[in-house]
Amino acid sequence: MKTLETYRSIAHQPVGANEKTKFEKIHSEVFDSSSEASNSVAMEIANLIQEKEEKGEMCVLGLATGSSPTSVYNELVRMHKEEGLSFKNVVTFNLDEYFPMEPDSLQSYVRFMNEYLFDHVDIKKENIHIPDGTLPYELVESFCQEYEKKIKALGGIDLQVLGIGRTGHIGFNEPGSHINSKTRMISLDHITRLDAASDFFGEENVPRRAITMGVGTIMQAKRLILMAWGEGKAQIIHRTVEGEVSDSVPATYLQKHTNATIVLDEAAAAELTRVKTPWLVQTCKWENYLAKKAVIWLSMKLEKPILKLTDRDYNDHGMSDLVAEHGPAYNINIQIFNELQHTITGWPGGKPHADDTYRPERATPEKKRVVIFSPHPDDDVISMGGTFIRLVDQGHDVNVAYQTSGNIAVFDEDVVRFADFFQDFNSVYNNSEKGESIYKKIVDSIKNKKPGDVDSPLVQSIKGLIRRGEAKAGCRYVGLPDDKAHFLDMPFYETGLVKKKPLGEEDIQIIMDLLREVKPHQIYAAGDLSDPHGTHRVCLNAIFQAIDRLKEEEWMKDCWVWLYRGAWQEWDVNDIEMAVPVSPEELIRKRKAVFKHQSQKDTALFPGADPREFWMRAEDRNHATAKIYDMLGLPEYEAIEGFKRYKF
Known part of the structure; x- marks a missing residue:
């Protein structure tokens, strides 16, 4: 058997054993x-x-x-x-x-x-x-x-x-x-x-x-x-x-x-x-990412635009060595301000015929093939609806891949409502016996289900179809043809339970097959790992594994991967590498696209810790990101959707 030394030891050490943990009152690894x-x-x-x-x-x-x-x-x-x-x-x-x-x-x-x-x-x-x-x-x-x-x-x-x-x-x-x-x-x-x-x-x-x-x-x-x-x-x-x-x-x-x-x-x-502010507890090696994080933190703490920060501000907040190495403050401010400015683009697919030296995306090819991965059937419009709209409006070949059916997140009464419609529809077209039979089977199944029981296969399939229909409606509203919406129904999810199966080979192959079919220049994926149910994390892992296996294929060498957030949290500004402004009109269009997901409207079955509806959460986060950019001294926008590039 391996010994404990095989892994990093977590044996107890005295608190305060080194300077960087001086604020910690219990030993942490x-x-x-x-x-x-x-x-x-x-x-x-x-x-x-x-x-x-x-x-x-x-x-x-x-x-x-x-x-x-x-x-x-x-x-x-x-x-x-x-x-x-x-x-x-x-x-x-x-x-x-x-x-x-x-x-x-x-x-x-x-x-x-x-x-x-x-x-x-x-x-x-x-x-x-x-x-x-x-x-x-x-x-x-x-x-x-x-x-x-x-x-x-x-x-x-x-x-x-x-x-x-x-x-x-x-x-x-x-x-x-x-x-x-x-x-x-x-x-x-x-x-x-x-x-x-x-x-x-x-x-x-x-x-x-x-x-x-x-x-x-x-x-x-x-x-x-x-x-x-x-x-x-x-x-x-x-x-x-x-x-x-x-x-x-x-x-x-x-x-x-x-x-x-x-x-x-x-x-x-x-x-x-x-971790959050290491310069307060130890001497730091001021790599570019840490410097950017520290300057944004200082600007927000003092509520001063980046370009107004002074040497004194840096010295008073544990960052004197940054000024000593890379100062004066004016030089540091200009560098970080420019980096943030270069993240902003209204052309998420790249601006045609433009100098892309300081743009987050390439100018060529002018029209890109795009795959937007959505863990559930509404994450695409909730988390990056404004960017989705821009990509379609700007003429890119956009595909949306819904990774799971989302079938456990539908209320039973919605199933009864759709079954009732099916019964009435059949009655109009003289097939009332079949409609009544299915309706009774569905209603009996729901009526006899105890709290916490798994839905019958029939009810699960109807809930999945409800989510699928809503996703199609959202895509149509954005302007995406039906054949550009792909429903992957990854097997790991299809248990009827919140607890899912482990990610399997079949899941990864489904992702690989789609990517080989489309050969995208851009992939958008949910990096929102705070999803309390873990589906986002598993879906992202499947994408990463698929990309790793495909990375040597020629078309993958011209493919960039952008990670979005929004349903459960937003990227910190220091992590954002592409910031896409969303105008007031686009924000209304995004909201209407989210509203197409009627089964999730008003009250979601699994809302998590946040009582707000998903469209409210997303808008509030988009507004907040725009406000931070404004506070840092950058242009003021209505809302911003943020993305971080995954380099494989």
């Missing part, structure tokens, strides 16, 4: 990717199991559910199957479970743990402990007391794995939980229930209570590892690591533990001082 971080955590767990086995002792693990630990469990299963890691001396205690909850329900943490870990290793069933969501309410308190006694009888938890919720909860210890709290029943915070809504096919189906291990129980573990991945966790991680200890963010209690580590990927660490 940042890895390039969540997979690298997960492997490191899995290796520490495996080493602990082996050490305990060699001593003839039981290894007591505290385990978590959710998206954060899944790769850790996958790696532990691999070690068991390929390297002989045994779990015979392991006892586990899970953090929590919804209440009430049947163990075989799709959302049950019993089912989760079996599917991801227990069914694939040699752990003894009697050594598995998970809070019981089937208990009568009056027996919960005594069960919780017994849970505590079992942990104590084994000498406590040796290593506790944790994730973190958007409220800062650990386990289901919501804001207000006391540091000495024990295993108990708890009422779930509204935000926690909202975040879980997608797993339960609607917030109304999410249980209002849960049984959770207490903060005090967690804090008694000998070793704590909290994991967080992705941009969506960056703000709460910043508060957890650098903020004050407070019951309003229970994860901050970990600052008081003597052997705790926060394990992050780069995205989750984005708001830490050493």
Whole structure:
């Protein structure tokens, strides 16, 4: 078996061990990717199991559910199957479970743990402990007391794995939980229930209570590892690591533990001082990207246009070495201002017959073949609708590829409405028997479905057709012919569940086939990795893998890839390499194109943390980007859509 040194060590180190972490109140390790971080955590767990086995002792693990630990469990299963890691001396205690909850329900943490870990290793069933969501309410308190006694009888938890919720909860210890709290029943915070809504096919189906291990129980573990991945966790991680200890963010209690580590990927660490503003904590090597990031930060902090920044401004904000190396301030200001100015273009496909030396896109060929990848059937118009409109208006050969059907994100009543139309349509054309039969089958299927159940194949297909029809309507409104809309229906998505299959070879081949068919000069893809359901991330991974396999083909050498955002967040201005202004008229056209997606209008089935409709989110972000450009001293626009180039 590999040793821990195979991966970067995450062993506890004293906080403040170096200058760059001086604002951090708990030891944190940042890895390039969540997979690298997960492997490191899995290796520490495996080493602990082996050490305990060699001593003839039981290894007591505290385990978590959710998206954060899944790769850790996958790696532990691999070690068991390929390297002989045994779990015979392991006892586990899970953090929590919804209440009430049947163990075989799709959302049950019993089912989760079996599917991801227990069914694939040699752990003894009697050594598995998970809070019981089937208990009568009056027996919960005594069960919780017994849970505590079992942990104590084994000498406590040796290593506790944790994730973190958007409220800062650990386990289901919501804001207000006391540091000495024990295993108990708890009422779930509204935000926690909202975040879980997608797993339960609607917030109304999410249980209002849960049984959770207490903060005090967690804090008694000998070793704590909290994991967080992705941009969506960056703000709460910043508060957890650098903020004050407070019951309003229970994860901050970990600052008081003597052997705790926060394990992050780069995205989750984005708001830490050493990542966001490293010049405040250490001497920096002032490469162009960092200088640009720092100057934009300084301009926005002081609310001064870039061209008005002074040497004193730089010196007072930890950037004196930048002025010493590349100053005076006037020279730095001019350079960064020009770089930002050169990102702005009203010609996303390149301006014909123009000098493109300082333009983000090439002037030739004058008419480009374009593929816009849209993870769901509305991301194209939501996130880059203004640019989409310009590409079509400017005569480029535009294709849109809808990667998934989006069929789980349609309300049941929309299906009934379409089935009712089908029944009436058949009745007009004297085929009422067939229409009535299908209508009854659909209505019965929906009526008999329990909260959280998977839709029948017939209902799934109708929901997919609803999304497909809306996407076609959006394309037609923009001016795109029907044959330029491609519906890929990537297999990884088609489970009927929020939980998807792993990305497979067939998914990648579908992308490759389309790219070979079109041979595009431009590819647009969603780089919006904060999508809480992960579909955007998987879709982007499929595109990257397809591009990597195709990169040696001759046509790929003249293909540029642009990443857009907008549905869940926007690019930071320092990351934008092409900024496409959107006029007031174009913004109205973009909005109307989004409105063609009627099933997502007013209230989306899975809105995520943001209560605004998607068109509102996108417009507000486009307005905000334009406002930042204006504040930095650049031309004032109504709205801007930002893109970052992916260089393969």
